[in-house]
Amino acid sequence: MSLVTAVGLLLGSASCLPDSENTRNKDKAPPATQVDSSLTDASVDTGVRLPPGPSWGSLLVDYDLNGWPDLLINRHKRHPRLYRNNAGMFKIEGEPVLDTTAPGRQIYDRHGCAWGEANGDGRPDLYCASGAQDGQGEGPNQLLLQTNSGFTYEAAEWNAQDKLGRGRSVHWLDYDSDGDLDIFVSNEVRAGHPNIMLRNDGDSFSSVDIGLSEEIATRSSSWSDWDNDGDPDILVLGHGFVGSRAFRNNDGTYEEVPFPAVTGEEWLSASWGDFDLNGWNDVALVSETRLMILRNRSASFSRMASFKLKAGRVAAWLDIENDGDLDAYVVQGQVGDPPKPGAINHVDFLLINDEGKFRPDRRTEFRGPTKGNGDSVAVSDINRDGSVDVHVTEGYLDLFGSSRLLLNRFKAANWIGVRLRGPDQNPLAIGARVTARTSDRRYQLSLTDGVAFKSQSEIGYAHFGIGEAEVADVRVEWPDGSVSCESVAADGVVTLSFDSSGCS
Numbered sequence: 010m011s012l013v014t015a016v017g018l019l020l021g022s023a024s025c026l027p028d029s030e031n032t033r034n035k036d037k038a039p040p041a042t043q044v045d046s047s048l049t050d051a052s053v054d055t056g057v058r059l060p061p062g063p064s065w066g067s068l069l070v071d072y073d074l075n076g077w078p079d080l081l082i083n084r085h086k087r088h089p090r091l092y093r094n095n096a097g098m099f100k101i102e103g104e105p106v107l108d109t110t111a112p113g114r115q116i117y118d119r120h121g122c123a124w125g126e127a128n129g130d131g132r133p134d135l136y137c138a139s140g141a142q143d144g145q146g147e148g149p150n151q152l153l154l155q156t157n158s159g160f161t162y163e164a165a166e167w168n169a170q171d172k173l174g175r176g177r178s179v180h181w182l183d184y185d186s187d188g189d190l191d192i193f194v195s196n197e198v199r200a201g202h203p204n205i206m207l208r209n210d211g212d213s214f215s216s217v218d219i220g221l222s223e224e225i226a227t228r229s230s231s232w233s234d235w236d237n238d239g240d241p242d243i244l245v246l247g248h249g250f251v252g253s254r255a256f257r258n259n260d261g262t263y264e265e266v267p268f269p270a271v272t273g274e275e276w277l278s279a280s281w282g283d284f285d286l287n288g289w290n291d292v293a294l295v296s297e298t299r300l301m302i303l304r305n306r307s308a309s310f311s312r313m314a315s316f317k318l319k320a321g322r323v324a325a326w327l328d329i330e331n332d333g334d335l336d337a338y339v340v341q342g343q344v345g346d347p348p349k350p351g352a353i354n355h356v357d358f359l360l361i362n363d364e365g366k367f368r369p370d371r372r373t374e375f376r377g378p379t380k381g382n383g384d385s386v387a388v389s390d391i392n393r394d395g396s397v398d399v400h401v402t403e404g405y406l407d408l409f410g411s412s413r414l415l416l417n418r419f420k421a422a423n424w425i426g427v428r429l430r431g432p433d434q435n436p437l438a439i440g441a442r443v444t445a446r447t448s449d450r451r452y453q454l455s456l457t458d459g460v461a462f463k464s465q466s467e468i469g470y471a472h473f474g475i476g477e478a479e480v481a482d483v484r485v486e487w488p489d490g491s492v493s494c495e496s497v498a499a500d501g502v503v504t505l506s507f508d509s510s511g512c513s
Contacts, residue, residue: 077094086117089119122136124437131433132156137153138179144175177228228247248275254272283305287306291313329419341354422474422477425497438488
């Protein structure tokens with residue numbers, strides 16, 4: 010039996026995906042339910058003052074490693090805005106290099122961006138993909154290396170421009186398990202310029218053909234170690250005749266495999282999280298018309314829930330009330346590409362996980378403005394008060410929309426935070442596994458790069474809702490196999506580094 014056949018049997022067939030008991034009437038949304046929570050738009054109060062405009066997602070990552078997640082609002086064909094976080098208050102950082110454009114061009118056609126680490130100095134770096142003038146010209150990607158005095162633009166020096174690729178999504182991952190971070194860029198289809206993997210060689214990147222050099226009409230991509238074998242697997246979400254595809258990592262090379270409900274289908278986004286706490290990352294898939302949640306049991310996927318959408322974009326996993334399981338914030342936008350004049354921005358909503366059954370909460374405080382066009386969402390506990398907050402962008406397809414920072418005001422249950430400090434080659438601990446045990450439950454996070462659709466949710470920090478528990482025992486398994494352990498009292502934050510003492 011070939012490896013492809015074996016993996017296909019393991020994952021199941023897209024044409025015979027088993028349903029769970031909760032999805033026999035899969036497209037009939039259950040009645041709306043509510044949790045006693047509040048999400049308050051605190052954009053102005055926290056210093057995030059930005060007029061409506063076109064957007065391409067946002068990033069909530071502690072790039073300066075001071076313990077507070079910073080915010081990069083990515084604006085399509087506009088200068089981005091970088092806000093430094095100081096104890097929950099944001100201040101604009103002037104970074105002229107972010108506005109760098111290609112010679113002869115007046116705007117930078119910036120698409121997906123993500124924080125990672127390129128040169129191994131322990132300071133997170135930023136990589137951004139660019140369009141290429143609708144496939145008719147050039148659009149070199151950006152690599153911005155962080156220094157003591159700001160950022161330097163080093164894409165050409167590091168052989169990371171991919172000038173003719175029509176960049177969409179950016180991912181940092183260690184595909185070859187050598188300890189440093191490589192870059193995967195998914196490109197919209199253009200003959201001769203497919204998706205690329207850039208291998209990190211220490212002082213430059215090399216484009217390598219490892220089974221991912223496909224010309225796919227790509228919308229976005231995502232990765233997770235969905236089979237728990239220690240290396241990152243990749244979904245490339247496409248449209249048109251081919252649709253979406255799945256690639257499994259086999260010791261540094263990729264092989265296409267069938268994946269239930271993904272292969273050949275048109276999806277906009279995929280978000281990974283272990284909603285049922287079994288130690289295997291599940292996935293939420295969003296198209297314009299549908300949200301589907303697939304449960305992962307030992308790398309075998311089954312449909313857990315499915316909901317009709319008006320104009321779906323993306324879902325982000327978060328524990329809204331700190332009860333220990335993952336809920337989701339779902340973003341919608343306007344119908345059509347482009348939307349018709351007078352179209353409305355459809356409602357965002359919470360999807361509440363109630364002991365494995367999902368129920369929508371559609372209160373007006375979540376729904377967002379009727380103007381603009383829902384774009385993407387990133388999540389993080391931005392003020393470290395123990396409740397996970399939400400940042401939403403609303404300028405999809407170059408329509409002018411607001412950017413909203415929603416603070417979670419729910420009087421939640423207990424929680425712990427784990428601040429992770431990886432080695433200099435991977436300071437944000439991408440690929441680590443974090444487990445928290447209380448007297449009666451085990452919680453586990455398998456960390457990716459946090460990228461879903463156009464946004465990047467916080468990495469380098471793990472948040473756990475622990476219900477009524479008063480203490481949790483934390484164990485971190487670092488990508489190199491070493492481990493760190495410590496007990497944490499409820500409502501506290503602990504810092505664990507890769508070179509800390511092991512576990513007894």
